[in-house]
Amino acid sequence: MDFKVLFATLLLIPLSGCFAPLDDDTSTLRLATTTSMRDSGLLDLLITDFERIHEIQIEYVAVGTGAALELGENKDVDALIVHSPEQEATFIEQGYGIERTLLAWNSFVLLSPISLPEQLDDAFFEIQEQEHCFISRGDFSGTHEKEQDIWRQLNQSHGVVLTSDSNGIHPSGDWYRSIGQGMGAAINMAHEKNCITLSDRGTALHYQDKVTLDRFEYEDDVLYNPYSFIFITDRPSVASTTFLDYLTNQGQDLIANYTIGGQPAFFVPTDSSTTQ
Numbered sequence: 001m002d003f004k005v006l007f008a009t010l011l012l013i014p015l016s017g018c019f020a021p022l023d024d025d026t027s028t029l030r031l032a033t034t035t036s037m038r039d040s041g042l043l044d045l046l047i048t049d050f051e052r053i054h055e056i057q058i059e060y061v062a063v064g065t066g067a068a069l070e071l072g073e074n075k076d077v078d079a080l081i082v083h084s085p086e087q088e089a090t091f092i093e094q095g096y097g098i099e100r101t102l103l104a105w106n107s108f109v110l111l112s113p114i115s116l117p118e119q120l121d122d123a124f125f126e127i128q129e130q131e132h133c134f135i136s137r138g139d140f141s142g143t144h145e146k147e148q149d150i151w152r153q154l155n156q157s158h159g160v161v162l163t164s165d166s167n168g169i170h171p172s173g174d175w176y177r178s179i180g181q182g183m184g185a186a187i188n189m190a191h192e193k194n195c196i197t198l199s200d201r202g203t204a205l206h207y208q209d210k211v212t213l214d215r216f217e218y219e220d221d222v223l224y225n226p227y228s229f230i231f232i233t234d235r236p237s238v239a240s241t242t243f244l245d246y247l248t249n250q251g252q253d254l255i256a257n258y259t260i261g262g263q264p265a266f267f268v269p270t271d272s273s274t275t276q
Helices: 003-008 035-039 042-051 063-073 085-093 119-132 140-157 185-194 201-206 238-247 250-257
Strands: 028-034 057-063 079-082 095-114 134-136 163-165 168-170 177-178 196-200 212-215 226-232
Touching: 003 028, 028 035, 028 063, 028 238, 035 042, 035 057, 035 185, 035 201, 042 238, 042 250, 057 140, 063 079, 063 085, 063 140, 079 238, 085 140, 085 185, 095 201, 095 238, 095 250, 119 140, 134 185, 140 196, 140 238, 168 177, 168 226, 185 196, 185 201, 196 201, 226 238, 238 250
Parallel strands: 028 057, 028 079, 134 177, 134 196
Antiparallel strands: 079 226, 095 196, 095 212, 095 226, 163 168
C-alpha cells in the first residue's frame, strides 16, 4: 500500500491503525514530523541533501506534535522530529520512545495586523481584554501546547479566566478561533481574517512576504522552542540511525546556515545532548 497516499489521508481519518505494519526495510525511513519543520522549508532541504549522500529514502508526514506522537505510539513510523518537550518526556516515560536528541531550536513569535505591547504577558492580556481576533491551531501540536502554557501563565499573573474543552485550555469568546490545522493554515487564516496567531519563528519567516502580518518577538524563556529526534521503541534501524547521525553532524551546518530573507530560521545547540 502506498505510504504517501496513506499519509495524505491522515487528517481525514483516525490515526490509530491507519497504516499497515512496518517491515524491516533498511532503505526507507518513515518519519512523522511537525508542520513547522515542513512549512519553514528546512525539512525538504535536509532530506534532499541526506538522500543525495545516502541510498535511503525518507517518507514523511507533517502533522502536529500530538498526532506525530500518536503515530509513534502505534508504531506506524520509525522516528519522530517534534517540538513539545513535556509531551516528549511523557512519551518516552510510557515506553513508546527510547531516545531524545536535540537537533535545533528557535523561538515562538506573535504575528499580528496591529501593534502589540513590548512584553509577552502584556501582549496576550491585551489580546484577551480587547477581544482581538486570535487564531489558534487547536491541534495539540507543540505550538498549541505552548499557547496553552501562555494562557495558563496569564491566568496566574493577570487572573484571565480560562475554559477547558475539546480545543484545549483557552479564554472564551467568539474572538478566539480554534481551527485544528497546521501552522501554515493558521498564518494564512490570520492574514485573511485580520487576526493574531502564535507561530514558530521559522514558519513565520517563510510566510513573511506572503502575508500582511507583523512579527513580534519577545525575550521570554517560555518561548524557547527546541526540536528533537526520537527513535520509536523497537523501530531503530540502519535508516533511522543513519539519518540521526546525519542530522547531528553534516545537517547541523545546513540548519545553522538556513536563512529566510537573510535571517536565521533555526539555531543549533552548542551540545547536541541526548536526554531521556
